[in-house]
Amino acid sequence: MTVSAQRRIYHIPDLPGYVTLKCDFHSHTVFSDGYVWPTNRIDEAWRDGLDAIAITDHIEYQPRKAYIPTDYNAAWKIAGARAVGRNIILVHGAEITRSMPPGHLNALFITDADSLNKPDFMKVIETAINQGAFIQWNHPGWKAQEPDGIPKFYPVHKELIARGWLHGIEYYNDQEFYPLVMDMCRENGLAVIGNSDIHDVISETFPAPAYTHRPMTLVFAKERTPESLREAMFAGRTAVWYGNSLAGFEEYVAPLFRSAVTAGAPFRDDGKSIWFELSNNSDLPMELTGGPEGAPAEITLPASGMVIVKADRRFLDEPMTYSVSNIITGTNTVLKAEIRPAAN
Amino acid sequence: MTVSAQRRIYHIPDLPGYVTLKCDFHSHTVFSDGYVWPTNRIDEAWRDGLDAIAITDHIEYQPRKAYIPTDYNAAWKIAGARAVGRNIILVHGAEITRSMPPGHLNALFITDADSLNKPDFMKVIETAINQGAFIQWNHPGWKAQEPDGIPKFYPVHKELIARGWLHGIEYYNDQEFYPLVMDMCRENGLAVIGNSDIHDVISETFPAPAYTHRPMTLVFAKERTPESLREAMFAGRTAVWYGNSLAGFEEYVAPLFRSAVTAGAPFRDDGKSIWFELSNNSDLPMELTGGPEGAPAEITLPASGMVIVKADRRFLDEPMTYSVSNIITGTNTVLKAEIRPAAN
Amino acid sequence: MTVSAQRRIYHIPDLPGYVTLKCDFHSHTVFSDGYVWPTNRIDEAWRDGLDAIAITDHIEYQPRKAYIPTDYNAAWKIAGARAVGRNIILVHGAEITRSMPPGHLNALFITDADSLNKPDFMKVIETAINQGAFIQWNHPGWKAQEPDGIPKFYPVHKELIARGWLHGIEYYNDQEFYPLVMDMCRENGLAVIGNSDIHDVISETFPAPAYTHRPMTLVFAKERTPESLREAMFAGRTAVWYGNSLAGFEEYVAPLFRSAVTAGAPFRDDGKSIWFELSNNSDLPMELTGGPEGAPAEITLPASGMVIVKADRRFLDEPMTYSVSNIITGTNTVLKAEIRPAAN
Amino acid sequence: MTVSAQRRIYHIPDLPGYVTLKCDFHSHTVFSDGYVWPTNRIDEAWRDGLDAIAITDHIEYQPRKAYIPTDYNAAWKIAGARAVGRNIILVHGAEITRSMPPGHLNALFITDADSLNKPDFMKVIETAINQGAFIQWNHPGWKAQEPDGIPKFYPVHKELIARGWLHGIEYYNDQEFYPLVMDMCRENGLAVIGNSDIHDVISETFPAPAYTHRPMTLVFAKERTPESLREAMFAGRTAVWYGNSLAGFEEYVAPLFRSAVTAGAPFRDDGKSIWFELSNNSDLPMELTGGPEGAPAEITLPASGMVIVKADRRFLDEPMTYSVSNIITGTNTVLKAEIRPAAN
Secondary structure (H helix, E strand, O other): OEOOOOOOOOOOOOOOOOEEEEEEOOEOOOOOOOOEOHHHHHHHHHHOOOOEEEEOOEOOOOOOOOOOOOOOOHHHHHHHHHHHHHOOEEEEEEEEEOOOOOOEEEEEOOOOOHHHOOOOHHHHHHHHHHOOOEEEEOOOOOOOOOOOOOOOOOHHHHHHHHHOOOOEEEEEEOOEEOOHHHHHHHHHOOEEEEEOOEOOOHHHHOOOOOOOOOOEEEEEEOOOOHHHHHHHHHOOOEEEEEOOEEEEOHHHHHHHHHHHEEEOOOOEEOOOEEEEEEEEOOOOOEEEEOOOOOOOOOEEEOOOOEEEEEEEHHHHOOOEEEEEEEEEEEOOEEEEEEEOOOOO | OEOOOOOOOOOOOOOOOOEEEEEEOOEOOOOOOOOEOHHHHHHHHHHOOOOEEEEOOEOOOOOOOOOOOOOOOHHHHHHHHHHHHHOOEEEEEEEEEOOOOOOEEEEEOOOOOHHHOOOOHHHHHHHHHHOOOEEEEOOOOOOOOOOOOOOOOOHHHHHHHHHOOOOEEEEEEOOEEOOHHHHHHHHHOOEEEEEOOEOOOHHHHOOOOOOOOOOEEEEEEOOOOHHHHHHHHHOOOEEEEEOOEEEEOHHHHHHHHHHHEEEOOOOEEOOOEEEEEEEEOOOOOEEEEOOOOOOOOOEEEOOOOEEEEEEEHHHHOOOEEEEEEEEEEEOOEEEEEEEOOOOO | OEOOOOOOOOOOOOEOOEEEEEEEOOEOOOOOOOOEOHHHHHHHHHHOOOOEEEEOOEOOOOOOOOOOOOOOOHHHHHHHHHHHHHOOEEEEEEEEEOOOOOOEEEEEOOOOOHHHOOOOHHHHHHHHHHOOOEEEEOOOOOOOOOOOOOOOOOHHHHHHHHHOOOOEEEEEEOOEEOOHHHHHHHHHOOEEEEEOOEOOOHHHHOOOOOOOOOOEEEEEEOOOOHHHHHHHHHOOOEEEEEOOEEEEOHHHHHHHHHHHEEEOOOOEEOOOEEEEEEEEOOOOOEEEEOOOOOOOOOEEEOOOOEEEEEEEHHHHOOOEEEEEEEEEEEOOEEEEEEEOOOOO | OEOOOOOOOOOOOOOOOOEEEEEEOOEOOOOOOOOEOHHHHHHHHHHOOOOEEEEOOEOOOOOOOOOOOOOOOHHHHHHHHHHHHHOOEEEEEEEEEOOOOOOEEEEEOOOOOHHHOOOOHHHHHHHHHHOOOEEEEOOOOOOOOOOOOOOOOOHHHHHHHHHOOOOEEEEEEOOEEOOHHHHHHHHHOOEEEEEOOEOOOHHHHOOOOOOOOOOEEEEEEOOOOHHHHHHHHHOOOEEEEEOOEEEEOHHHHHHHHHHHEEEOOOOEEOOOEEEEEEEEOOOOOEEEEOOOOOOOOOEEEOOOOEEEEEEEHHHHOOOEEEEEEEEEOOOOOEEEEEEOOOOO
16 A cells, blocks of 8 residues: 655755754644544645644634534544554643734643633633644734734733743734734744645645645754654744744754755856856755855855855955855845855 | 755665665757757756766757857857756766657767767777777667667677777656666666756656656666766666656665665464555555455555555465566566565 | 636536537545545536536445444535535435446436435435436446446346436446447437546546546536426437547537537639648547548547548538548447538 | 647737737847747747737847757747747847947848948948838836936937837837836827736746737737738837726827727616626726716726626716726826617
8 A cells, every 4th residue: 555645745954963844833724613534634634745734623613613523623633543553643732822912822642632621711722732732822913812913922922931831922813923922922932833824725724836836844853753743843843834934043053054055166266256057955945145245246046956156266265255045044134155165 | 155046855775884875868959959958957967966966968850050050069168067066976978869760869878979970880889998988879679760769779889889889878858758668777787867858847757746747768877977977887786766766677676675675574364364554665656466365455555655454374384476567577577576565 | 706716627518409518427525435425526626617417426335424424415415505506406316326226327306315325225216206306327347337348238237228227327437338228328319428426526537638538428418407408308419428428319419529629611722632620629639540542541539639630622512521430329329420621 | 731739819809990910029039148049939920919019129139049050040040930830920120239328229121130240339220220110119117227227218228219210119129118118108199008028938938827918019900911010110000008007199099999898788777776798899908997986986886897887867867087097197197988879
């Protein structure tokens, strides 16, 4: 027996000492307000080359209940066997669905979603924490709940942080991103997260060729196991891959960039300029801007692509410094990277 | 300055000790019966991720001469500067174009194509050989010249071989392949070659998605230099990538397969069967057939794809042997490959 | 408000006096063994350019009942409002799911699916008939029920026909077709039907570019209304469009071909041959074979495509007769068509 | 014999009394600074569904002359036979290539391009006029010649107009458009023209899916003949189709819009609002903006697509007026169009 549908293999480098796990920690099924059966989420994850997903049906929002009796663990039970068969890590989860504040939060790595159905919000979080949960604040700038679109910590969030009960925030959700989340996470030791929050069919919501991949969280884990995944998330070793951009702290995205982008030795030298190949061995395109005098002002490196760079001979001895405008490292910062041709 | 059009990066593994160069040693321009200017052949090669090409306009067939005076070195001169700018190895070549026998032969790595314009065929070859040429017999089963489509050595070819003046034969040309060439090359120490023989626009002749790449010769060279390329071709370290197939001698294609196809450790074991992931890290799909009892009879591994294999537990201790039906190693043979899950 | 997702407009000609309705009378949801919520079937139909669909969840097969209580009319109720909003004709249906004989049959245009849940098969059909149902025999050669793959009338089917209780048979289902159904329908006055029998996501089951459309039944109706649709089906005015083929009785497919394929006047005449354009104004490719002496033996006319035909001058005065090998008119027959250039 | 490569059939409506001819009046070959052989331009035109093209190699710019002796009629002679075989109207042309003013001008419908090789510009034009030429001013805002990018009439152009020696101006060329050309043409009775000015391979310069078609001039001719084409151009019955936009005078684009966009009868009416289908039967997408109160503010109608419009019931009695923002009728104006649902 082989699984016949193709699994997409994305070329995203591992970091030294870590494997890069591709994850989506926010999805829905017919057991809340989604449109597909739980096993479909596993099949989608298989095709999309993911290592781990969470199904996070709403606790407090059950619009299908006239037809489908509430069972908060149903999706987990139904999808579990399929996940085992496809070697996908299925994270047990649920979306605690309140008005803002506190808004919506996912409890991940829980053991019983039914236990989260109670009125007192802090009790719910405590219950999840007692199950070992990673608590993720979802779409904090969602205009349906936060009309100005600006994520902000309310007292309840500060209380969660103070107790160590908040572990990550969605920088990206569905089609939206929230720049402030980068610094909110940095300042509070939280993980930067990005998810699809998929309700409908993933391939129709993020269709090719407009999308080359769904939004996802990259987790830099010691191994590809549920335990390592969980450890890495609590340690905040994450980045978000969405559209043609990557958002993550410099300590993770800088080595990722260095693994992905390689320069060849100069193949031509006319005494004034050198020419060398610059390759991108990843599926993440790279947009280099702000190049120095005597080098290209901008370099667009397509996914799995190569360009030829012409530059002054002085760059045989000193690096060219660029801003990587599509790798976001903070609310107001992007990655700085040095390019230098290989030695001949 | 950067070259903006994307260069396609094909994932074809290097062999231990060698780099895999992607080459096309047969193409035409308006300087014989082709339809494009010579620089286009370099631009196409750049986009197609090739390392080396030869432009091989016909010596004896000059249908454009009412408009374009014959100049056998013109394409070489015109394309040369562009090749330098794109870091493409441009092999100086020409196609000696006779009726069968001897048929059409490419002289590659020559220094002056004008010198090949003389009536006596053996003198022409001798002249090329004196320039250091690699002599390649083109489309030996082309029905326009060999009505039964069966390549065969005529006395003139045997004479060339006896003198050491024949070095390779096209197993693949344009849209045709000639199975007998595998054994003809094996028995005579010749290189197996495959080329596009492009006359028109390459992207329109081998259009996506029907074609993922043009037909090409893979050359396993010590380095990416003209000298190493030439050394590898004379040493016969080649294979042909065409459509979804690869043709080459076992000593080259077996390690290529082993680099491309990797098995994970079993992720599931029910006491009777094991399940493991089988990945193809190359752009060459793999068709495994003739699997043993207790394992899948057939496995289709898409390019850059992954499947899950279920097999008896006994395959923890012994390999599964398959025929790789799309990797041709001889006129009547395909690659045999062993698959075994990684250790846990 | 506009519906933003694109609706595909297929170019399939109307017949004189009729509009061609594109229909799929066989689909499933989570309310039997399908994988999507009922509204998705409407959204898919909208995008796929369909005029009418039936959701036909199984009566006797309810594998989700541990999670979703049986409600045979649920999908109809849920999808109804969406169908109204999208101007899709939603046919109320159910799949009576028995072992062979009688196998599986869809009751279409019913008013209450719950009433079909009773043990006695003939009573079930009688109940449906009393609701005005069109009874369609599904996948009669499905190997899970008919191991030799050959559809055959059992006594129960003959009894249904005798009573006027059988109105159509699936010639095509999912990925299979049953040639014998053409003559079985012809001899018994039944409609030829083709459906997707979709359980999963339609765009993933019939993905582009491998598929340009899902399998569907073309119904030649007086108007685009539920009543006209029903009238046409009982009258047997149908054809099946699947892959690159069309199956239907000659009285329907011949005028469709004549509307789709048009020949221009000769634009060139050298005294011996004429040249003219042959155009296909439909999304159905046409494969013409068996051409006469002095005309092309075969003509491939792509969807919305054009070719140039060169033929003897005598075809100014007499038609060229071809077999249209991809338009099936009976178990052993294909459409014969005459091609003649337009007058100058 | 049939031509096997597919000819694309674009759905662009004819106007009442006219057929819409798809034309490209500006292209180059190896006989000036192009990169392909002249027959390729005919093959490209066939595949692109064009009715007419002109090859317009430069008179004064002959960069290939070291290899290809100047012959201004060569491309015309070489491509002519192929045009006859493909039923493409090949317009004999040449590009008079001067610095600005006067810049570059195409002479179309000439009989001898060699005769245009003389120093005195007005003499050249006079010679062309005496051959019956249509004179088209090319890319009047090309920054290489007009640094501010703003097209302007110099005395020489006014002189041409005064003598009746200028008949059209390129509003669109390659990837650029010049808004002022709309009014410059309107005020002087000139035809609005748009061309590819292709030098390289058309399918690589305007690649799918980024481009669905090359830029082209639509000519509204009485018949599909060279004479009718010429008559229509001198009469100024043209429009330009480029990217997702159309530029032309209202008398031509308004009926084209009305043929392309059709509204169905309301299929739903809740006493307050109506719903109806709005279809686009053309390959030109339509961007409707500035909708009235009680109707959608914006409607995007994809090529060959359909949307559902919800609007107040009062629009049963009065039309909805929109600006069609991608149909340009003047330097500062776009088409105004009325939408009204069909009667029930």
